[in-house]
Amino acid sequence: MDDQERRRELAHFLRTRRERLSPEDAGLPVGTRRRTPGLRREELAVLAGIGVTWYTRLEQGREITVSTQVLESLAQVLQLDSAERNHLFILAREQVPADPHPLTAMIDPALQHILDTFGTYPAYIANPRWDIIAWNQSMMRVYSDFSAMSNRDRNILRYMFTNPQQRTLLADWEKEAQGLLAVFRSSTERYVGEPWFSALVVDLEQTSPEFRQWWPRHDIQGVHTGKKELQHPLVGRLALQSTSFQVIDAPDLRMVVYTPLPELDTAQKLAQLAQLPQSQLAS
DSSP, X not given: OXXXXXXXXXXHHHHHHHHTOOTTTTTOOOOSOOSSSSOOHHHHHHHHTSOHHHHHHHHTTOOOOOOHHHHHHHHHHTTOOHHHHHHHHHHHHSSOOOOSSOOOOOOOHHHHHHHHHTTTSOEEEEOTTOBEEEEOHHHHHHTOOGGGSOTGGGXXXXXXXXXXXXXXXXXXXXXXXXXXHHHHHHHXXXXXXXXXXXXXXXXXXXXXXXXXXXXGGOOOOOOOOSEEEEEETTTEEEEEEEEEEEXXXXXXXXXXXXXXXXXXXXXXXXXXXXXXXXXXXXX
8 A cells, every 4th residue: 555545544534434433422522413423533633632633634535744642642532442443553653553542361161162173283272472371281291380480580582581390301491591582582572661561671681691791682583383393301302393373362472383203203202291190290
């Protein structure tokens, strides 16, 4: 889409959303009979805290720069849902906005059921902060008992850099940790400056020498879906393939599933782990 067409689409989108909003919806008195439906441009501009002339130019498809703050104000006044808000940002700034509620802490029972149906394949769901918020039994048997951890310790990045078990479980911890850090930096770029993001970085800089050394490199990497090798203390070496899925009904969440690769009898070892009593796993 070229710039002119994009501005025309933005103008049309804003106009249609303004016209569907009644004065009552916006908390304004009904007043006199109106010749056109919806809010007037002047009313919308006042509610959004922007200039009438400026907003008129925006709705006319003129070439002007729109800040994130103005778009957030317009989205609120126009009562846009999440899909409409994303559409507004893409048309106005050619970028998807950061999720205003990025820290989902619970999942729908249907999603937990999906995790459980993977059986011996480890699987989990994480939010944009990289907190593991749901997992299946196989994930616990291969990695750790996440139910015994605090919410803070279930952060994937913190778990990688501060949990000693990861250093013995991963066949090449340094390579995996550097790759994970590069993916984290790429996938959370929209949240730079958010309090949780800054606090996590400061915390890891203080607690992990490796994080403190590697973070300034600013390495960037897309989602890694390659081979992952583990050295499990009970069943030995495992070869797994990780695959990530966006949860369509909750697009701020991603599901990660580890499937066994043919080598090292990984599928059989995962099945063996599933049969071990909990007491043996704890030991």
